[in-house]
Amino acid sequence: MRDSASAPSLSSSADQPVSTAGETTRLPINVRGLKLSLKGPAGTVDILKNIDLSIRAGERVSLIGPSGSGKTSLLMVIAGLEQAQDGTIEICGHNLRKLGEDGLALFRRHHVGIVFQDFHLVPSMSALENVALPMEFAGRTDAFERAREELTAVGLGHRMDHYPGQLSGGEQQRVALARALATDPELLLADEPTGNLDGNTGETIIQLLFDLARKRGSTLLLITHDEGLAARCDRAITMRDGVIVSTGESA
Numbered sequence: 001m002r003d004s005a006s007a008p009s010l011s012s013s014a015d016q017p018v019s020t021a022g023e024t025t026r027l028p029i030n031v032r033g034l035k036l037s038l039k040g041p042a043g044t045v046d047i048l049k050n051i052d053l054s055i056r057a058g059e060r061v062s063l064i065g066p067s068g069s070g071k072t073s074l075l076m077v078i079a080g081l082e083q084a085q086d087g088t089i090e091i092c093g094h095n096l097r098k099l100g101e102d103g104l105a106l107f108r109r110h111h112v113g114i115v116f117q118d119f120h121l122v123p124s125m126s127a128l129e130n131v132a133l134p135m136e137f138a139g140r141t142d143a144f145e146r147a148r149e150e151l152t153a154v155g156l157g158h159r160m161d162h163y164p165g166q167l168s169g170g171e172q173q174r175v176a177l178a179r180a181l182a183t184d185p186e187l188l189l190a191d192e193p194t195g196n197l198d199g200n201t202g203e204t205i206i207q208l209l210f211d212l213a214r215k216r217g218s219t220l221l222l223i224t225h226d227e228g229l230a231a232r233c234d235r236a237i238t239m240r241d242g243v244i245v246s247t248g249e250s251a
């Protein structure tokens, strides 16, 4: 749901229109000077150091880099699941550093879909319930009807009443994809979505992910260790040791 009227508790005062080639548009991801430190067993660790990042509407961007370079941490901050200590973090027109827990939950519900490597489905709920639940939380009265449509769109019309434990890995990721896209999110975030799948199944999921993101007009940010997959995106952002070392933009 992109209509700000549907999220009345979310301040839109942080909207920062950006002018490009004569037209005014808003960047779905506009981050400046982001710093994230977390407390580990050996003390505080600087995880993300002065990150600047802009992603345009409709772009498909991969996020690559060695293990431990900070990819998931950056995705978590952009998703509003981790709070940075410093910087400006404008995502889909909202300054995340000005939102509290409730505001961040609303922001996620209305603007962001997330797909994880290990699916993150609720095991005690059917595929249909897993997809419908976030929409019910968002106050949609047609949650179950929409969930049926979404599951059909990912080829699971015949598995709606199955529980995650009764589904293959590929089928579980289809459910997760249906759930992530059910609210027509402006931003789709994926953290190694094929990491737990075999090559053929992973390819099918990626095709679906690209296809559905394009049809919905969602901007895609995708973490991957697969160079071939990264190359299929519009550009690849490379991280190392908590900093972005390449934005993948041609000079």
Ligand SMILES: Nc1ncnc2c1ncn2[C@@H]1O[C@H](COP(=O)(O)OP(=O)(O)OP(=O)(O)O)[C@@H](O)[C@H]1O
Pocket: 038, 039, 040, 045, 047, 065, 066, 067, 068, 069, 070, 071, 072, 073, 074
């Ligand atoms: N909750 C936490 N507390 C302390 N340190 C953390 C925490 N979460 C992550 N880290 C550290 O932050 C660094 C970046 O981790 P992150 O998971 O973002 O890297 P990544 O690039 O996604 O790695 P991978 O490719 O292996 O998933 C790592 O050194 C990690 O150990």
